[in-house]
Amino acid sequence: MEELRNRDGLTEKEFLAKYRPGNYERPSVTVDMLVFTVEDVRPPGRSVPDKVLKLLLIRRKNHPFMNQWAIPGGFVNIDESVDAAAARELKEETSVEDVYLEQLYTWGEVNRDPRMRVISTSYLALVPGEGLKPRAGDDAAEAVWFTVRREQQEETEGLKTWNLFLESRDRSAEIRYRVTEHFTKNGVLMAEETQLLPETRDRLAFDHAKIVNLALERLRNKVEYTPIAFNLLPEEFTLTEAQKVYETLLGRPLFKANFRKKILPMVVETEKKTENVRHRPSQYYRFDPDWRKKNEGF
Template structure:
């Protein structure tokens, strides 16, 4: 007897159970995907002799339909019954922004009740770092527009409160997303309660202007995860051209981490991940610098 032939407490085999199964026994929430596509770009500047400053940017779409009509949100949409989460994410990203064939990894699943005014929705978010110069973004589907927004992340307040058995950490974060004259803002409160060897972290949107759904909360979380991942993975190299200077690479790290790094310490840390080439930069107005490339075998253990 195989496991499929075993009978349950009602005397049914698995095939008999499935034939009589009523899918209406349980409520079925909708499933969506939301994509966080980050890039790092040079800021415009007048002095061409000065190395350009860089900014972290996030791709957003302007909603052309209710709910949140006219507000900006992450690219995304509903997953069809016949497709996987990854397939749904790739399809929605292409239909709304014209971007395809990029590497995305699952970030987090969001399931708060009431996060979507239409119905009960559970969303799986995806994270990607891309070289924007290699993409041709174009709005489509239910999106009126698709644009890159410069990301600002600032901690307004941090507070620690001692509890009877542990402590509570509270942090208030302000997000700003800017494209031309369009400025979106949000304030997110993070509260981490640590007691009896357990840690519970809660996020709450205190205020959100121009950002649809609970996407301000998702963006805040993604920035934190991105800063963590860049410390121990090679994710930053998705932003780099085939050949690059160590100074340009350091700028990318600094923009994502939101802090300046000591050049000597950075170069020691990054040394196992890059290979020096025999080529030099040829930028007008700048001294030639050595060019490097990513070493795909940097973390191979065999």
């Protein structure tokens, strides 16, 4: 078969031999990892703890944005995939490893990094907090769990406004943004514009506030149609614990009966029950990875 030649008369082998990548400007590629967990908080007078959502942040050791809080991340090496880079950078900066990372979004604004043109792939991970003890390393001065939540302030046609809060456990760092979303229709298309304005002295480095905001929105949506919330639960859990996790991710209370109708096809009973002398023991369950096959048509 005759080899194909381009308009310069070159075969592919000849073209590649003459090709010089250095003749073209190239962006750098980074990865950013959003690691979420939940933590128990026990309000006064309640026997069952509530849950709060936590996000792992690092305090940057070097310029740019030195001493500011950021999502763990770093540059992709020339000889590794973005997935491998995400796992490596997370371990180097926080000592967290062996967690499932799912690609969230690719960020490519031209001026998002003051050093150079940088395109970043963000990753999402949900992990049980038990036994996970992050430690800072590499370019991170600290690795700290921050409570994170969104509180909606206003919603009208074409406009939504809320506050995005992040607070360290010892409350030494508090980050708050006012988020405004505008929606405009052009025929059948919907255009969306999001603006985040910092309202505290502490703020997130780079465009990481946008990344956190999108991650929270994606979490809330995925909880509705996937079993992603079970990644935040221990291997064995009660239905009350599961409901608290769902409510934390959705940001609203759920009706007990409706929730249990939704979740029972996704779990199986264990032989374990809670030990409580004041109330009837609660049954422990575990997530059933084969629940879809067993409940076809559900």
